[in-house]
Structures are given as C-alpha cells and as structure tokens.
Amino acid sequence: MKITKVETAVGTIAVVSGGEVVLGDVQSALDLMATVQYEAGSDRLVLHKSLLHENFFDLKTRLAGDILQKFVNYRVKVAIVGDFSVYASRSLQDFIYECNSGNDVFFLPTEQQAIEKLSL
Secondary structure (H helix, E strand, O other), X not given: OEEEEXXXXXXXXXXXXXXXXXXXXXXXXXXXXXXXXXXXXXXXXEEEHHHEOHHHHOHHHOHHHHHHHHHHHOOOEEEEEOOOOOOOXXXXXXXXXXXXHOOOEEEEXXXXXXXXXXXX
C-alpha cells in the first residue's frame, strides 16, 4: 500500500494505492484510517477500487455499509475511484448515486475528480 499526499486549499488529501486488497472488513477500515492519519495527517482519502474486496460491491454482504459508516462516524471523507459500470446491480447503482449526493462518501471515475470533490 502506498500513501501519497496531495496538498489542497482545504488541507492534505491522502491518495491510497497499491496492488493488494486493503479493505476487506470493518477492522481493516479502522486500521487504514489510523494509518493515513498518522502517516499523512489527513482526514480525506482517495481509494482506488482495487483496494476493496469484491464483497464490498455486493450489498447483501453489508460490507459497504458497515465500512462507509465507520468513515462517516470518524468524520473521514472518502472518494472511491474506478469504473463502477461493470456492476449490474440496480441497488448498488442506487447506493452509489445516494453516496454521491451526500457530503462524505463519493464514487468517482478518476483520481483527479476525487481530489477536486474532496477539496470542496
């Protein structure tokens, strides 16, 4: 896992990338938030979709809701970057739409769009 800091007008945004799955359960989300806070001093994260376990995108597992609720509870804004059109689930598309309508969790196609959204 690699954490890159991006300085913006609102503070530091941490861009987390890597080749392995980092978020597979609630505890790993808590660990990631602590690591990013310690290493980057940031409460805003950009996560690449590849870092999330595939179960995250199956809403029946409740993994997405449980993990994202931790981010909201700890006041950490997160943008997940990737192509989400590959998922046929209507409920997942609705979930993504609702997240994008809020202020804390976003699903966006590019890293640049994620940084811009978290900079507001």
